Amino acid sequence: xxxxxxxxxxxxxDIDIFLLFPRNLEREEIKKIGLEIGKRILPEGFAKYAEHPxxxxxxxxxxxxxxxxxxxxxxxxxxxxxxxxxxxxxxxxNHLKDWQKDEVRLxxxxxxxxxxxxxxxxxxxxxxxxxxxxxxRYGNFVDTLKNAxxxxxxxxxxxxxxxxxxxxxxxxxxxxxxxxNAASAVSEEKKYLFVHGSRCYLTTPRIEFFFPREQKxxxxxxxxxxxxxxxxxxxxxxFPKPDIVEDNLxxxxxxxxxxxxxILEDFRPLTSFYIVxxxxxxxxxxxxxxxxxxxxxxxxxxxxxxxxxxxxxxxKDTALRGPYIIGYRWYVEIKREMRNAPEILIKNINNYxxxxxxxxxxxxxxISYLRDTIDKMDLKSLSEFFDFRFPWER
Numbered sequence: 178x179x180x181x182x183x184x185x186x187x188x189x190x191d192i193d194i195f196l197l198f199p200r201n202l203e204r205e206e207i208k209k210i211g212l213e214i215g216k217r218i219l220p221e222g223f224a225k226y227a228e229h230p231x232x233x234x235x236x237x238x239x240x241x242x243x244x245x246x247x248x249x250x251x252x253x254x255x256x257x258x259x260x261x262x263x264x265x266x267x268x269x270x271n272h273l274k275d276w277q278k279d280e281v282r283l284x285x286x287x288x289x290x291x292x293x294x295x296x297x298x299x300x301x302x303x304x305x306x307x308x309x310x311x312x313x314r315y316g317n318f319v320d321t322l323k324n325a326x327x328x329x330x331x332x333x334x335x336x337x338x339x340x341x342x343x344x345x346x347x348x349x350x351x352x353x354x355x356x357x358n359a360a361s362a363v364s365e366e367k368k369y370l371f372v373h374g375s376r377c378y379l380t381t382p383r384i385e386f387f388f389p390r391e392q393k394x395x396x397x398x399x400x401x402x403x404x405x406x407x408x409x410x411x412x413x414x415x416f417p418k419p420d421i422v423e424d425n426l427x428x429x430x431x432x433x434x435x436x437x438x439x440i441l442e443d444f445r446p447l448t449s450f451y452i453v454x455x456x457x458x459x460x461x462x463x464x465x466x467x468x469x470x471x472x473x474x475x476x477x478x479x480x481x482x483x484x485x486x487x488x489x490x491x492x493k494d495t496a497l498r499g500p501y502i503i504g505y506r507w508y509v510e511i512k513r514e515m516r517n518a519p520e521i522l523i524k525n526i527n528n529y530x531x532x533x534x535x536x537x538x539x540x541x542x543x544i545s546y547l548r549d550t551i552d553k554m555d556l557k558s559l560s561e562f563f564d565f566r567f568p569w570e571r
Contacts (some may be wrong), residue, residue, distance in 0.1 A: 178244075178262050180305050183269045185281040187289070192241045195263060197248035204229065204256065211245025218243060226422050228257050252354040264353040269309045283318040283387075284308045290387045291374040292568050293367045298427040301364035303371070310336065310349055310359055322375035328368070334360075370567075377569065389568035395560040397551060403563045404548060409447060410467040411547030412518050414460040418453060419534040426453075429532025434460050436529045437522065443469055444518050452558045459554060461547060469516045472497060477507030519544045 179193035180186035196214060198207040208229050215222060215232020219241060222234025232243040246259040255261060273281070288294035288303050296304035303311075314334055315321040333339075333348045340355030342348075346365040351357040378386050395403075404411060414437060419426060430451050437460055438449045445465035452459045477492075478484040480502060492500050492509040499509035515521055522544065530536055551559070564571075 178266045182266050183273065183278075183309065185269070185273070185278050185285070185305070185309060187282060187285055189239070192236070192239050193262075194241060194243045195259075196243065196245045197263070198245060200247050200249060200254065200256070202247075207245045207247070211243065215243040227424065228259065255354075261351075261354060261357075265306050265351075268353050269306070269313075272313055273309060277312050277317070280312045280317045280321075281309050284312060284321055286387045287318070287322075287374070287378070288371065290385070290389050290568060291370060293370050293374070296362035298362075298424040300367070301362060302367045303363055304359070307349060307359050307363070310334075310352070314349075319379075322379055325371055326375040326379060328372050332368070374567070374569070377567075383569060385569040385571075390571040392557060392561055392571065393564070394557045395563060397556065400551065400556065400559050400563060401548065407463070410444075410464045410518065412441070412462045412464060412522070413545045413547050413550050414462075414522070415543045415545065415550070415553075416458045416460075416535060416538060416541065418456055418458050419538075421534060426534075429534055430458060430460075431532075433531040433535045434462075436526075436531055437462055440522055440525045440529065441518055443521070448562075450562055452555050454553075454555050457553065459550070464518055467518055469513055469521075471513060471516065472510050473513045475509050475511050477509065479505050480507060481505075 178195045180190050181192050196207075196211050198210070212224055212230060212232055215224075215234070219232060219234030219236060222232050222241075222243075224230045225233045225242070229245070231245065234241055234243075244259055244262075246262065247254075247256050249255065249260055252261055252264060285294060285305065285308050288308065293302040294300075294308075295302045296307070311321050311325075311334075312318070313336055315324050328347075330346070331348075332346070335350040335355075336352040337350070337355065340350050341358075343358045343361070345358055345361050345363070347360040347363045347368045348358050349360040351359040374386065421429075430453070434449055434451055438446050441462055441464060444467070446462050447465055448463040450461050452461065475492075475496075477488045477500065485507065488507055489500055492511070496509035496511055500507050502508070515524055526539055526542075531539065535542075547554075
């Protein structure tokens, strides 16, 4: 299955071997048999986990996945998501013309070069199957870019006929299953990276779109200088790296980072990002300010509300100023108990749900500042942040 079967692969492709089992077998049984077959074919391999386990190994220098699924007659009989893959392969083989295979390769190489190729949770980009569908929809590589350069906030594409509606920023109805969005993995950022990259390429085609220059790694001293030039505060929350599969890890990381940014919104976050190293996950939030004023404006109920009496009684003698009316609400000015970013983050973290693993391990979170933690960071990842040019511009 996959790009090897469809002859749309790039250099050094992964090879997908599917084991099709009768529908009357229990799922646990096909998992067990599938892994056993994998071990016999690739004895040096190991089990990997998606919706259900499959076997991964190396054969003649190529990465190989041996995947168990059910042999079904139509997608209406689906028992798991991987059961759909044989239908994808057959659809592309039956509809993609021979000359279009190179058009798919061009599009894949372009998406890979600009950093938008790969549907894994870590990348949130375009899958190989989606690139094939785009070539089937638009005909060739250049026309795909011309059309993508005009995509707007909602983009709804299909090959066979209209079907289900979805909320994702990019929708491409799967021609073998109209109830599925084949572009559901694509994030808003990766969609618009493709839009912008397409416009830039059509204006000035260059080989760097396909083969970008290597990101130059800045020295520690240059990164520290850039931190000083920005005159902001980089707060770092660090956890040990959890031993979970990447497709589960990265959604949890993104959720956790969103929560940290929300907790620290009074410090006016400018940017936020994360760095995953071999042993740690670092959440980095750049703040406009490190400390809040001693005085806080506290909003009360509307003047006509039943809680007015309690509000006035609560704050009459304890507020720094007020109660007073602005518009239709009561307000008071009160003294902040905590004012700096680390204290606020630690105080409020239990009021929110982080990503599943990080939620369970809040107590081992370490707070620091980037300047003090830079020796534990991946300098290449930091360089990508501080040199935020697009890959084709380096």
